[in-house]
Each structure stands twice: as C-alpha cells, then as structure tokens.
C-alpha cells in the first residue's frame with residue numbers, strides 16, 4: 001500500500017519546506033517537490049496549509065504505575081490511544097524494579113502489561129528501586145539483550161524508590177562502562193520528608209503544602225549533587241527528568257558549558273502552571289496538580305524572570321533538550337481523595353500524554369519557540385537521546401512512517417469531557433490552544449483522522465533501543 005501526503009509543509013530539525021511525502025507500507029519511501037507528476041499511490045492525503053511533522057516521541061510515561069497504594073489510572077491501551085489522539089506515536093514507559101525485587105521480574109511484569117495492548121510503538125526504561133550487586137549485573141543484561149538502555153534513579157521518595165549517593169555512584173559507574181544513560185529524579189527526598197512531616201504536624205495538610213515543602217532549592221541541590229557524582233563516575237551520560245526549577249537548570253547549564261554529557265527534559269505543567277493558580281486552588285481541588293517535582297511559585301525565583309521564563313529559554317538554548325509529559329494520571333475520585341486531610345497521601349502525578357504536542361505548539365504560536373525547536377524537542381531529540389533515531393523522530397526515506405499532519409489554523413479546547421485519557425478530570429481544563437492535530441499515521445496506518453480513531457490496541461510494537469545518540 002502506497003500513501004502520498006501532498007501539499008503540506010514538512011518540518012524537521014533542519015527547517016521547514018514544502019514537500020510531498022511518499023509512504024510505502026510502514027516506512028517513508030521518498031520526499032519530493034510538491035505536485036511531482038507520475039507518482040503512483042493507492043491513497044492520497046491532502047495537507048494543504050498544514051504542517052507535516054514526525055510523530056511525537058514522549059519518553060516519560062507511567063502507565064499503571066503503582067504509587068501510594070493505588071495505580072496510575074491509564075493502562076497501556078487507554079494511555080497509548082490517548083497519546084495517538086494527541087499526535088504522539090511513540091512512548092517510552094518506565095518498567096519498575098521495586099526495592100527487594102529482581103530487575104528482570106519487574107521488566108517481565110511490564111512486558112505483560114504492555115504486550116498486545118498498545119496503539120502505538122513503545123519502549124521501556126527501567127526504574128532501579130534497589131541498586132545492589134544483582135541489580136548492577138542486570139543493567140548490563142538489559143543493555144546487551146533487552147533493548148533497554150536507560151535507567152531511572154530517585155533522589156526522592158525515601159523508602160519507596162530512593163537510592164542513596166553510594167547506590168547512585170555505583171549505578172553511574174556501571175553506566176559509564178556499558179554506555180547506558182542514567183535518568184535522575186533530582187529532589188532531596190530526605191530533607192523533603194522532614195519538611196512534609198513538620199507541616200502535617202502543624203496542621204498544614206492542604207495540597208498546596210505539597211509544593212511548599214518541596215522548595216526549588218532542593219531540586220537545585222540534588223541536581224548539582226548528581227552532576228558531581230556523574231563527574232566522579234567518569235562523565236556518565238546523565239539526563240534529568242521533569243526539570244522544573246531555575247536553580248536546577250543553572251546547574252545543568254554549568255555542567256554542559258563544562259563539556260559534560262548532561263541533559264534535561266521539562267514537562268508542559270512546569271511551562272504553564274503554578275503553585276498559586278493550580279496547586280493552591282481552594283479546598284482539596286489542588287490535589288489534581290500534586291506531582292513531583294511540584295508546580296513552582298508564580299513569581300519565583302524573580303518576579304520578572306520566573307521558573308517558567310527560564311524553562312522556555314532553556315528549550316531555546318538546548319539546555320533543555322526534550323519535552324516529555326511525566327504522564328502519571330490518578331482520578332480525583334477514590335485516588336487523589338486518598339490524601340484528603342494529609343497531602344503526603346495524595347498520589348503524585350498529572351495526566352498530559354494527549355496534550356504535549358498541542359501545549360508545546362502553543363509556545364510556537366506565542367512566539368516563544370521556533371517551529372523547528374517544537375519538532376526537535378517533541379520528536380527528533382527524544383528519539384536521538386534514547387537510541388531510536390532515525391527509525392523515529394524524523395521524516396526521511398527509510399524511517400518509520402509515523403507522521404502527524406498538524407493544522408496551525410484550527411484550535412484545540414481541552415476538557416475532561418472530550419479527552420481520551422482514563423481520567424475523571426483534566427489538569428488543563430479550559431485551555432484553548434492555537435493549532436490542532438488533524439491526522440496521525442503510525443507505521444503507515446492512519447490511526448486518527450476526521451475526528452475519529454481508526455487504530456487498534458495491539459498495533460504498537462515493542463522497540464528495542466540502542467545507546468543514546470546525543471552524547472558529545
């Protein structure tokens with residue numbers, strides 16, 4: 001089956017140009033000047049006035065993550081279907097090794113959850129919840145034999161996922177040897193737990209105290225500590241997940257200026273939402289926005305140069321290379337409600353997998369980000385960072401035909417009433433965004449068009465990934 005996408009503007013990391021795209025089966029066969037005569041195709045998709053961009057690559061999702069006595073509300077079927085609706089055609093989810101568990105058992109459990117249930121292609125990182133001799137050996141095995149080349153460690157959540165500095169150093173030394181990427185949740189969890197317990201003891205139990213007890217300097221401190229540990233371990237490739245704070249970004253920038261293999265992502269929630277406006281909503285409403293790191297105060301660190309301003313700047317300068325979602329949805333009813341009367345018991349997470357392409361495109365519409373940077377941060381760089389390039393993240397001959405046709409003249413209104421995530425509320429309720437996902441192809445199949453989903457769970461295949469292709 002040959003498909004021709006004609007009349008659109010193809011956007012890639014090198015710029016935008018009017019080009020037609022020919023797809024043969026599951027892959028891109030050719031790009032050529034618009035309207036070239038004599039091209040035979042079984043199906044023609046007209047993209048006049050629209051952008052033709054690589055399918056989005058969201059490298060940070062948590063389908064069914066066990067957390068706080070419950071599980072993230074999207075499974076692989078609902079979560080990857082919602083991703084597809086939003087123009088994301090690849091996710092990398094986090095398989096989990098809990099403390100005391102064998103790494104390979106955690107991985108097998110994640111394959112069982114995902115296998116046959118995904119609407120789009122998917123890969124895994126591994127959360128290392130218990131770094132010991134066995135787990136370190138397992139890292140080699142996963143890199144060599146399982147197509148898993150990135151490992152998340154937590155400086156937060158003592159007693160749950162937490163690694164101490166010695167465990168972090170040992171995992172980094174292992175990654176220096178085998179070429180894996182260490183992904184870091186950088187918040188000083190030991191100090192945070194003291195502040196949180198003190199707040200609860202004072203009766204400060206509302207959701208907003210989740211943010212107040214996790215100040216940005218404790219993300220900055222942990223970020224710096226991790227860069228030092230990576231330096232000691234031999235310039236280990238280090239990638240900070242969900243970076244939210246100016247202090248943390250400054251440490252990433254300094255390490256990068258020193259020539260080190262240090263990278264970072266941010267997430268839409270940190271680009272738009274704030275501690276006062278969302279987390280501080282009246283009553284228990286703010287629980288919808290409890291995630292870690294937390295939403296940051298509106299006017300910090302400076303009223304005229306906020307965390308959000310710095311994050312947009314970081315996206316322009318590549319100190320922030322990627323936008324992911326940290327998609328980790330929990331319903332308000334029965335899940336977020338577990339923390340009524342004690343914010344420390346609110347399951348941490350926000351659901352955004354459906355809206356990332358739109359929310360970052362909003363930066364283009366507002367003049368904060370170039371079209372090319374939109375595609376780079378949402379598709380091309382995540383694919384390169386996590387060893388999927390050029391199969392994913394680019395429109396060029398030989399690549400998988402994962403393509404989004406994006407209409408810059410339409411608008412998107414976000415609401416729980418219309419989204420496709422298994423979530424009874426939206427952290428983005430009422431957001432009106434310039435731009436709209438029009439058509440989505442996954443490996444040559446049209447899975448979204450004309451406001452309808454045409455894909456199927458089970459279409460998505462597991463992606464064995466290579467080492468990071470973004471190292472310097």
Ligand code: DUC
Pocket residue numbers: 062065067185290291292293328348349350
């Ligand atoms: N942060 C969250 O908000 N949820 C899950 C894990 C994490 O690091």
Ligand code: ZN
Pocket residue numbers: 185241242292293
């Ligand atoms: Zn995290």
Ligand code: ZN
Pocket residue numbers: 060062241326328
């Ligand atoms: Zn996460």
